[in-house]
Amino acid sequence: MSGGQPNPRRALRADLLDFTGDPGLGAPGLGAVRHRPDHWLLIEHGRIVGVLPGAQLPGPDWLCEDQRGRLLIPGLIDTHVHSVQLDVIASYGSELLDWLERYTFPAETRHADAAHARAQAEAFTDALLAHGTTAAVVFPSVHAVSVDALFDAARRRGMRLVTGKVLMDRHAPDGLRDDVSQAEVQCEALIARWHGIDRLAYAVTPRFAATSTPEQLAMAGALLQRHAGLTMQTHVAENRAEVAWIAKLFPQARSYLDVYHRHGLLNERAVLAHGIWLDDADRALLADSGAQIAHSPSSNLFLGSGLFDWQAMADAEAAVSLASDVGGGTSLSMLRTMADAYRVQALRGVRLSAFKALHTATLGAAQALHLDHEIGRLEPGCMADVTVWDWAAGPVARGRDALARDLHERLFAWMMLGDERNLVTTLVAGRTQYKRRNDDYGASETTDGSNQRRAAAA
Ligand code: GUN
Ligand code: ZN
Numbered sequence: 001m002s003g004g005q006p007n008p009r010r011a012l013r014a015d016l017l018d019f020t021g022d023p024g025l026g027a028p029g030l031g032a033v034r035h036r037p038d039h040w041l042l043i044e045h046g047r048i049v050g051v052l053p054g055a056q057l058p059g060p061d062w063l064c065e066d067q068r069g070r071l072l073i074p075g076l077i078d079t080h081v082h083s084v085q086l087d088v089i090a091s092y093g094s095e096l097l098d099w100l101e102r103y104t105f106p107a108e109t110r111h112a113d114a115a116h117a118r119a120q121a122e123a124f125t126d127a128l129l130a131h132g133t134t135a136a137v138v139f140p141s142v143h144a145v146s147v148d149a150l151f152d153a154a155r156r157r158g159m160r161l162v163t164g165k166v167l168m169d170r171h172a173p174d175g176l177r178d179d180v181s182q183a184e185v186q187c188e189a190l191i192a193r194w195h196g197i198d199r200l201a202y203a204v205t206p207r208f209a210a211t212s213t214p215e216q217l218a219m220a221g222a223l224l225q226r227h228a229g230l231t232m233q234t235h236v237a238e239n240r241a242e243v244a245w246i247a248k249l250f251p252q253a254r255s256y257l258d259v260y261h262r263h264g265l266l267n268e269r270a271v272l273a274h275g276i277w278l279d280d281a282d283r284a285l286l287a288d289s290g291a292q293i294a295h296s297p298s299s300n301l302f303l304g305s306g307l308f309d310w311q312a313m314a315d316a317e318a319a320v321s322l323a324s325d326v327g328g329g330t331s332l333s334m335l336r337t338m339a340d341a342y343r344v345q346a347l348r349g350v351r352l353s354a355f356k357a358l359h360t361a362t363l364g365a366a367q368a369l370h371l372d373h374e375i376g377r378l379e380p381g382c383m384a385d386v387t388v389w390d391w392a393a394g395p396v397a398r399g400r401d402a403l404a405r406d407l408h409e410r411l412f413a414w415m416m417l418g419d420e421r422n423l424v425t426t427l428v429a430g431r432t433q434y435k436r437r438n439d440d441y442g443a444s445e446t447t448d449g450s451n452q453r454r455a456a457a458a
Pocket of ligand 2: 080081082235273325328
């Protein structure tokens with residue numbers, strides 16, 4: 001859904017929740033949490049301009065929406081997700097390298113077709129918004145048309161989106177490989193076309209060290225040198241077999257992460273997915289360079305990749321954000337991602353608070369991406385990217401919610417039991433880009449009509 005309201009002044013009444021700092025990995029404390037129950041959020045010309053207590057009505061020239069009893073938070077930020085992998089979500093039975101060969105590469109090959117790429121980009125951006133995600137760092141495919149399609153779809157929805165052509169010049173099938181010079185020409189053209197346009201930014205995107213030659217990694221590093229302000233995104237140390245393969249391909253490197261370091265790819269705008277099989281020297285390098293790990297717990301559990309050591313990252317003062325990593329991850333929902341992060345940490349003996357999880361998916365990610373002046377907070381001057389949620393959906397969750405004794409208990413139950421079905425509405429730059437309909441999750445309602453087709457065939 002695109003479009004929205006022409007009224008430039010809009011007020012939403014709900015329980016406002018955001019963060020003024022990092023609540024930390026330890027036990028839930030209220031220190032950095034800003035909870036303003038029953039308040040109006042005031043939005044003008046797409047930006048947040050203020051907050052009022054609920055009893056104080058904004059005035060006649062405001063378009064007022066009463067969402068009393070609901071939770072209003074900043075739009076969620078997914079720092080690593082593949083727009084071209086919706087077709088392979090929930091594919092059975094393999095670990096990373098086999099999963100890439102068997103499912104993922106064939107699906108991505110289809111994005112050479114511009115019509116397919118456009119249709120998938122529309123479906124993907126709509127799906128992000130229908131899950132409460134208003135900003136994302138995204139892998140499309142190696143094909144320039146998939147990048148154009150994604151930027152165009154995000155631009156029409158007013159979204160903050162960071163993406164760039166995937167670089168792969170080896171160890172990938174026909175139809176998915178580029179070469180150094182062709183890739184460089186395409187990247188330059190895409191940067192010129194999209195970087196800095198509205199809320200879009202370009203990411204230099206070597207898929208992972210196995211699928212780029214050293215020459216291509218060097219070209220990626222040169223692009224970062226040439227153009228200030230570009231993001232770099234890739235994968236690192238996700239799976240043991242992958243790590244062993246990288247060690248064979250780059251015997252001179254100290255570690256998998258060091259391969260990227262040697263090619264000039266680590267800086268404060270680098271987003272590296274996974275980072276499970278790192279050591280202390282790697283974590284120190286991440287902290288020094290300002291690069292962040294996009295922790296992808298759903299994917300790590302689904303592909304059996306391993307249990308991310310968040311505590312060691314925190315000890316090293318290295319940045320961590322949260323990511324769905326769909327299609328390795330099995331849901332675009334950042335609530336499910338947070339719940340899976342809790343489970344992964346529980347298996348390591350660490351208890352992740354709901355405050356820390358939600359901070360990581362909002363202000364924490366915004367800071368790690370150097371975008372906290374724009375997103376991640378309910379603060380005057382920030383863009384009005386906000387989401388409104390039911391605290392509970394369904395009788396079991398409602399019963400649990402009614403028994404919650406404090407804010408953390410309530411938010412934790414929301415995060416563990418909730419998902420996109422709790423989402424009521426998503427605003428991007430003050431415009432409604434998603435609104436739940438009563439039949440959104442009904443058996444006969446899918447956007448492509450597939451349930452109806454199945455029913456007709458039965
Ligand atoms: N490593 C290289 N490519 C991929 C990918 O598409 N998904 C995941 N999870 N890991 C990768
Ligand atoms: Zn990924």
